[in-house]
Every structure is written in structure tokens, then in C-alpha cells.
Amino acid sequence: MRRVFALGENPVTTVLAMASIGSGRLCARVQEKLCQWGQYTRREAYSCVRTKIGSQTAPRVPQERQNEKHSQSLAATAASTVSAGCWHPCSRPEIAGTARSFSTMRTQQPGSLPEYQIDPYHLLEDDLKDVYIYIRDALRRGTYQDDLYEIATYYFDGHGKAIRPMVAILMARAINYHIYKEKSGLLSSQREVAMISEMIHTASLVHDDVIDQSDFRRGKPSVNVMWNHKKVTMAGDFILAVASIMIARLRNNDVTLVLSQVVTDLVQGEFMQLGSKETENERFAHYLTKTYRKTASLIANSVKSVTMLAGADEQLADVSYQYGRNLGLAFQLVDDLLDFVSSSAAMGKPTAADLKLGLATAPVLFACEKYPELNPMIMRRFQEPGDVERAFDLVHKSRGLEQTQYLAKQHCQEAVRLANLLEESPYQKGLIVAADYVLNRMK
Amino acid sequence: MNCINKFMKTCLVRPCGRTISTTSGLNIYFSKTEEKARSNAVVKEAERAVGYPTSFLSLRWILNDEIANIASHIRKLLGTNHPLLKTAKSLLLRNEQATWGLIVLLVSKVAGLNSSFSELECDRTADILHSQRILAEVTEMIKTSHLIHKGLVNITASTENPSDMNFGNTLALLCGDYLLSTSFIEIARLKNFYVQETMSSTLRDLSESEFIGLRGNQNQPLPSKPLAIQKQVDIPLKFGVEPFELENVLGNMKAEWILRNVLGGGSLLGKGCQSSLILANHESHVQELGYTLGRSLALAWQASLERDLIKEETFSLVSAPVMFHLEYEPSFYTEIEKGVYDYASIDYDLIRKVVSGGPGLDKTLELQDEFSAIALDVLDKFADSESKVALTNIIKSL
Numbered sequence: 027m028r029r030v031f032a033l034g035e036n037p038v039t040t041v042l043a044m045a046s047i048g049s050g051r052l053c054a055r056v057q058e059k060l061c062q063w064g065q066y067t068r069r070e071a072y073s074c075v076r077t078k079i080g081s082q083t084a085p086r087v088p089q090e091r092q093n094e095k096h097s098q099s100l101a102a103t104a105a106s107t108v109s110a111g112c113w114h115p116c117s118r119p120e121i122a123g124t125a126r127s128f129s130t131m132r133t134q135q136p137g138s139l140p141e142y143q144i145d146p147y148h149l150l151e152d153d154l155k156d157v158y159i160y161i162r163d164a165l166r167r168g169t170y171q172d173d174l175y176e177i178a179t180y181y182f183d184g185h186g187k188a189i190r191p192m193v194a195i196l197m198a199r200a201i202n203y204h205i206y207k208e209k210s211g212l213l214s215s216q217r218e219v220a221m222i223s224e225m226i227h228t229a230s231l232v233h234d235d236v237i238d239q240s241d242f243r244r245g246k247p248s249v250n251v252m253w254n255h256k257k258v259t260m261a262g263d264f265i266l267a268v269a270s271i272m273i274a275r276l277r278n279n280d281v282t283l284v285l286s287q288v289v290t291d292l293v294q295g296e297f298m299q300l301g302s303k304e305t306e307n308e309r310f311a312h313y314l315t316k317t318y319r320k321t322a323s324l325i326a327n328s329v330k331s332v333t334m335l336a337g338a339d340e341q342l343a344d345v346s347y348q349y350g351r352n353l354g355l356a357f358q359l360v361d362d363l364l365d366f367v368s369s370s371a372a373m374g375k376p377t378a379a380d381l382k383l384g385l386a387t388a389p390v391l392f393a394c395e396k397y398p399e400l401n402p403m404i405m406r407r408f409q410e411p412g413d414v415e416r417a418f419d420l421v422h423k424s425r426g427l428e429q430t431q432y433l434a435k436q437h438c439q440e441a442v443r444l445a446n447l448l449e450e451s452p453y454q455k456g457l458i459v460a461a462d463y464v465l466n467r468m469k
Numbered sequence: 470m471n472c473i474n475k476f477m478k479t480c481l482v483r484p485c486g487r488t489i490s491t492t493s494g495l496n497i498y499f500s501k502t503e504e505k506a507r508s509n510a511v512v513k514e515a516e517r518a519v520g521y522p523t524s525f526l527s528l529r530w531i532l533n534d535e536i537a538n539i540a541s542h543i544r545k546l547l548g549t550n551h552p553l554l555k556t557a558k559s560l561l562l563r564n565e566q567a568t569w570g571l572i573v574l575l576v577s578k579v580a581g582l583n584s585s586f587s588e589l590e591c592d593r594t595a596d597i598l599h600s601q602r603i604l605a606e607v608t609e610m611i612k613t614s615h616l617i618h619k620g621l622v623n624i625t626a627s628t629e630n631p632s633d634m635n636f637g638n639t640l641a642l643l644c645g646d647y648l649l650s651t652s653f654i655e656i657a658r659l660k661n662f663y664v665q666e667t668m669s670s671t672l673r674d675l676s677e678s679e680f681i682g683l684r685g686n687q688n689q690p691l692p693s694k695p696l697a698i699q700k701q702v703d704i705p706l707k708f709g710v711e712p713f714e715l716e717n718v719l720g721n722m723k724a725e726w727i728l729r730n731v732l733g734g735g736s737l738l739g740k741g742c743q744s745s746l747i748l749a750n751h752e753s754h755v756q757e758l759g760y761t762l763g764r765s766l767a768l769a770w771q772a773s774l775e776r777d778l779i780k781e782e783t784f785s786l787v788s789a790p791v792m793f794h795l796e797y798e799p800s801f802y803t804e805i806e807k808g809v810y811d812y813a814s815i816d817y818d819l820i821r822k823v824v825s826g827g828p829g830l831d832k833t834l835e836l837q838d839e840f841s842a843i844a845l846d847v848l849d850k851f852a853d854s855e856s857k858v859a860l861t862n863i864i865k866s867l
Contacts, residue, residue, distance in 0.1 A: 167712075169712050231809070255622070257679065258622050266649065274662050283658070289649070
């Protein structure tokens with residue numbers, strides 16, 4: 027990514043310029059922190075400045091004259107990065123629709139910098155770019171067969187959301203700073219965990235696509251359409267095998283156990299999806315357990331692993347784990363919500379997909395309260411003609427969507443609370459922003 | 470605890486199974502039934518040597534909730550012709566044959582523990598470490614999982630009952646994944662990084678085996694076109710995690726067969742035995758013997774199976790008799806090549822007739838003997854024991 031800002035002589039001014047904040051608004055402690063950050067974050071501090079996520083507002087006019095020129099060019103460059111075609115998850119002002127009304131969540135904390143927003147994707151740009159390169163490398167070294175390599179790397183082209191490696195690396199750096207302060211470089215083992223978590227996730231996606239017979243995901247035709255089911259299944263196994271070799275190479279028994287548990291959880295989550303429960307209460311508990319196993323477990327256990335690799339104690343590892351668990355649950359809840367509100371183009375995969383697969387997700391389960399006629403539909407997994415459309419309508423008419431969003435918000439707030447237990451750093455802030463992003467994303 | 474196993478065995482064991490002695494003096498009648506019964510007896514002796522029956526359906530599995538749950542889903546497939554049903558049935562009724570788990574246990578016992586193991590720190594029954602037993606089970610699980618994953622159906626526009634097939638595929642995928650995930654957890658609990666790496670690489674090899682060479686529309690393997698000049702290409706013994714190279718292999722019929730079957734099973738049994746010896750703290754040269762033994766045994770076994778299977782209605786086109794025949798008569802490839810375009814057009818009767826009339830079957834027997842000899846040779850390097858005899862008998866009775 028090209029250099030967006032020119033580094034001024036004085037790091038403090040530069041950082042202030044990037045933050046677009048008048049110095050009068052900062053307290054001494056924060057100024058000192060900014061000083062420190064300016065020194066070691068260097069290129070990493072090329073955070074895109076944004077005033078509020080999810081909407082465009084005019085940039086603030088700073089009080090210092092020398093910052094004026096910088097901030098204006100910042101606004102221009104910020105606008106240009108949006109249109110430069112590089113997909114950036116935080117900047118979707120042009121998407122209208124009901125989802126936008128769900129899009130604000132204030133992340134103000136007492137004592138924090140009011141307008142200084144961290145963008146984790148920019149913060150971790152180099153780390154994330156490398157993750158996909160290394161994954162492809164590891165897969166390439168795993169086989170001499172080109173068609174296997176091709177199928178296996180199909181999803182690792184960098185077009186996915188990369189939430190899992192992003193959160194893992196954020197947590198790694200945040201924990202490293204928390205424990206070791208300035209010496210917060212990323213351990214190579216932590217980077218490996220980020221890669222492993224993305225690989226395990228992708229292997230499960232590949233297998234899911236065989237089951238769901240899905241035609242496209244992430245805006246591309248899904249793997250199934252291009253090759254046959256058997257080869258695709260084997261490619262999924264291959265990715266899992268390579269990830270497993272990498273886990274062994276970490277030479278850490280605890281991390282190995284934690285990550286192996288993830289694979290089991292994923293499979294059991296899928297099994298849970300095959301069956302269904304009778305009563306409403308059971309159903310919701312079943313849904314939450316399934317959601318934990320299918321989505322949250324991977325995120326929670328990978329952030330727990332990076333924390334363990336940093337040498338943290340059990341208590342700190344638990345904080346990360348809970349952060350990951352809450353983030354993961356929120357992520358899936360929003361995913362289930364988006365299935366009802368967004369259009370196909372934005373998502374990269376067709377919507378009402380869950381209903382069509384016979385799955386009753388949170389919005390539907392909430393809507394049952396108001397419309398009990400959904401119950402028999404759930405039991406027969408929306409098989410009868412007209413079920414899917416009717417259920418879709420009823421969900422929109424009910425408060426199901428709102429309630430789902432509220433639940434997701436609860437989990438995000440819990441995640442933010444946990445993140446605040448960590449020592450302040452750009453990465454720790456990034457964890458908070460990530461929770462916000464999970465809640466407000468459009469795709 | 471053994472009553473359920475006994476019950477299953479009495480239902481399935483043939484009446485003459487227990488009465489035929491294992492000594493060679495009674496080999497007057499060489500009928501197929503007696504040959505089979507003799508090999509059953511060999512297996513039972515071996516199982517006794519390692520402490521308990523190792524068939525897939527041991528008590529642990531029957532009482533497992535997950536398996537019961539899976540079984541109830543599989544029942545929904547009754548009446549469809551999804552391959553998963555056939556696989557499940559053959560697994561349940563496989564009580565009489567030696568399993569790979571049994572081989573791993575025998576090899577563990579044959580090699581014993583390395584002198585560095587103190588008497589106190591190991592947890593063992595019948596001279597086999599608990600961790601080695603787990604490894605034997607893991608080897609079976611990975612093998613079964615691969616078998617199940619191979620049983621998926623490629624659904625196309627012309628597939629009958631696509632929704633049944635899709636459900637079958639879902640189950641097959643999930644069962645296979647369940648077995649794999651359970652294997653990984655068990656391996657992780659062994660807390661041995663070398664074993665972990667090694668066993669993970671077996672899964673990698675297994676998945677590679679489904680990509681080698683030409684394929685039909687249901688991913689059935691087809692031989693490559695025989696090269697004009699057949700070379701002797703060595704498929705190296707790989708004790709580590711590096712993948713196998715394909716250069717110069719495809720088209721050299723014997724080498725192609727060996728590579729296919731190493732990837733498709735030899736590597737798993739070899740590395741299973743190797744890992745078991747790692748767990749016993751043996752030095753690397755001993756571990757390597759375990760690998761060689763397991764791998765050669767798997768190859769010999771496969772060759773022996775293929776000699777029989779060619780008599781069936783349909784058979785694999787990359788089986789050894791066919792491969793050797795192509796080596797001998799490359800022009801016959803045109804018959805096989807039809808399968809590349811339309812697998813259904815393969816004329817099994819013709820191929821069976823031609824191959825049976827050629828050197829294919831004899832050469833397969835030679836191949837089997839070659840690998841059996843390697844296995845026996847390696848086995849000889851270990852001290853004599855009851856389990857060594859049992860393993861020798863198994864190899865000889867292939």
C-alpha cells in the first residue's frame with residue numbers, strides 16, 4: 027500500500043497531525059503516550075483517520091495552524107483510499123438500507139482520546155498481508171501436485187474478511203505490550219497461530235461448501251462448482267493436515283490441545299446443525315451452543331493460544347478467551363442478522379441462505395415469540411413451499427432483528443469491557459474497534 | 470466387558486474357525502474356506518498376544534454417544550444407494566480380518582520398549598504402552614475416515630435422488646471429520662511433537678492420493694499412459710513430513726502403483742508403526758525399521774487383495790494386474806483410455822479376460838512376495854517373541 031502520509035521531522039507533530047487533534051484537548055499523560063507511540067510504531071502508525079465509523083462527517087479543523095494542511099490532505103487521501111478500489115471494511119458510506127440504522131455504536135471510554143480512531147486493518151497491514159503469503163507457502167510446500175495446491179489455495183487469495191488472523195494478531199500484540207511494554211514485537215509462533223486459525227477456518231468452509239452445495243462465497247464461485255465434491259473434500263483434509271503439522275511445530279503442548287479442541291468443536295457444531303430441538307427454550311440454548319462451536323470457539327481459542335505463547339498466566343489467558351468468545355458470538359449473530367437484511371451483492375453469498383438450508387437462526391427464534399406459527403415451520407425445517415418466504419416476512423415484521431442486534435451488542439460490550447482490562451496501546455484500542463466493526467459491518 | 474465382543478464374534482465366526490490348528494501339518498485341503506479360516510485363526514492368535522480384540526467395533530466405540538448419534542443418522546440412508554451405507558456395513562462386519570490397529574500393536578510389542586524407559590514410569594498392559602494402544606486406534610481412525618471421505622458422491626445434473634445423495638455426502642463428510650478431529654485430540658494428548666507431525670503428514674499423504682493421475686467423473690483413478698521405455702524408479706522411504714515427488718513416476722507402471730499405494734495407505738501404516746516406536750523412545754534407526762515394516766506390509770497386503778479383486782464384477786483400473794499388463798502391452802491402454810471420457814463405458818469383462826491371460830497376475834504375486842520379503846527381513850532384525858511369530862504368520866498368510 028502506498029505511503030499515505032509524509033513523516034514530519036517531529037514525531038509528536040506527525041502523530042498529532044495524523045490524529046487531527048488540537049493539542050489543547052490532550053492531557054499530559056496522553057501526550058506522553060503519543061510521544062512513545064510515535065517513536066516505535068513508525069509505519070504502523072499510518073492509521074487511516076476517520077471520525078466516526080460508518081458515516082462520513084467533515085474533518086475537524088485542528089487548532090494548530092501547521093496541522094491544517096495535513097488534515098486537509100488527510101481528508102483527501104482518506105476519501106481517495108475509499109475509492110481506490112481497495113476494499114476497506116470500515117468505509118461503506120454509500121450502502122443504504124435498513125442495516126445502516128443499526129450502524130452506530132459509540133466506543134467512547136472515559137479518559138480515552140475522543141476522536142482518535144484506530145483502524146486495525148491498517149495497523150496490521152503488513153502482518154495480514156504476510157499471513158496469506160505464508161499460508162500459500164506452507165500449502166505449496168505440502169504437495170508437488172498442482173491441482174491440489176490450486177484448490178487448496180483458492181480461498182486464500184486475500185479477499186476474505188480475515189477477521190480471525192486480524193483478531194489473533196491484534197490480541198497477540200496487545201498482550202505482548204501488556205506484559206512486556208515497549209518490546210511488543212510479534213512472535214513468529216503467534217503469527218503461526220494466526221495462520222493456523224485461518225487455515226482451520228478455511229478447511230471447514232471448504233467442507234461446508236460441499237454440504238451446502240453453495241454456488242458462491244466471498245464473491246467467487248465456490249470451490250464446488252469448479253471441481254468435484256470428492257476432490258474438494260480431500261483438499262479440505264489437506265489444509266487441515268498442513269495446519270496440524272504447523273501446530274505440532276509450535277512445540278507447545280497446551281496450545282496444541284487448545285487448537286485441536288477447535289477442530290472437534292467445529293465438527294460437533296455441524297452435527298448439531300443436523301438435528302433440532304423440540305421446545306423453544308431448548309432451541310435457543312442449542313443455537314447458542316452450536317454458534318459457539320461453529321464460530322466462537324475458533325476465535326476464542328486462537329486468541330487464548332497467542333496469549334499462552336506470550337507467557338501469560340491463566341487469568342490473562344482467560345481474559346483473552348472470553349474476549350474471543352464474546353466477539354465470536356457477536357460475529358455469528360450479526361452474520362445471521364445480515365442474512366435477513368443485506369442483498370446478495372454486498373455479501374458475496376446469496377441471502378436467506380440459512381432459511382433455505384432449513385436453519386433457524388437467532389432472528390427466527392426471536393420472531394417465534396410474536397408469531398408462533400413459525401414453530402411448525404422450524405420443526406419441518408422450512409421444507410414446504412412458501413415457508414421460506416413467509417418466515418422471511420414474519421421475521422421482518424417482528425422484533426427479531428432488533429433483538430438479535432441487541433444481543434450482539436451485549437456481547438460486543440462485554441468484549442470491549444474485557445479489552446479494557448489490558449494495558450492501553452494502539453493494539454488494545456484495535457481490539458475495541460474490532461468489536462465495533464463486528465457489530466457494524468455490512469458484509 | 471468382553472461379553473458384547475464375544476456375542477458379536479459368535480454371531481459372525483464361521484463354525485470351523487476355531488478348530489483348525491495353526492501348525493502347517495494340516496494343510497491337506499487347500500480350499501478357500503479353509504484358507505480363510507486359517508488366516509482368521511492367525512489373527513485371533515495375534516489378537517490374544519496383544520491383549521484384546523482390536524476390531525473397529527470394540528466396546529469403547531459402541532458405548533460412545535457420538536457414534537450412536539451418527540448411527541441414527543446413517544439409518545436414514547437405508548434404501549438409498551449412497552456408498553456410506555456399504556462402508557458402514559463393511560466396517561461393522563469386519564471382525565475377522567486383521568486390522569491395521571492390530572499390526573501397530575504387534576509391531577509395538579515386537580520392538581518392546583527402549584532401555585531408557587524405566588519400569589515405573591510406563592503404563593502398560595501385555596507389554597504395550599497405553600499411548601501405543603491409543604496410537605493404534607488413531608491409525609484405524611484415520612484410515613476409516615479416509616475410506617469414508619472417499620465414499621462421497623459427485624453430484625451432477627444427471628444424479629438420481631440428488632437430495633438423498635447430498636444427505637449421504639453430508640453424513641460421510643461429517644463422520645470422516647469427526648474421526649479426524651477425534652484422532653487429532655488423541656494425538657495431542659500423547660504430548661509428543663514428533664508423533665504429531667508424523668501422523669499429520671499421513672493425512673496429508675492420504676489426501677494427496679486422491680489427486681494423482683487421471684480420474685473418472687466420480688474421481689475413480691485411472692492409470693496414466695504407459696511410457697515407451699519403462700524405468701525402474703525408486704519411491705523413497707520418507708520418514709519425515711516432506712511430500713512425495715511425482716517426477717518420472719507417472720507412466721512407469723510399477724512405480725506409479727507403488728506411489729499410489731504408499732500415499733493411499735502405505736504411508737499411514739508405516740508412520741503408524743514408526744510413531745509407535747517413537748513413543749517407546751526407540752532410536753531413529755529402529756523407528757525407521759518400523760516405518761519400512763509397516764509400509765511394505767501395507768503394499769504386500771494391497772497386492773494380495775488386488776489379485777483376488779480382479780475376479781469381481783468391477784475392479785480398480787489401477788490395480789496391480791492391470792498396471793503390469795499395461796507395462797507388458799502398452800497398446801491395451803486404448804481400452805482403458807475410454808474411461809477418461811466416460812467411465813461407464815469401461816468393459817470390465819474384456820479387461821479381466823485380457824489381463825488374466827497376460828503376465829499381470831503372476832507379476833502381482835511377485836510384487837506381493839517382494840514386499841513380504843522386505844517386511845519379513847525387517848522383522849527378523851527384532852528379537853524372537855510370540856508377537857514376532859504372530860506377525861510373521863500374518864505376513865505369510867496374505
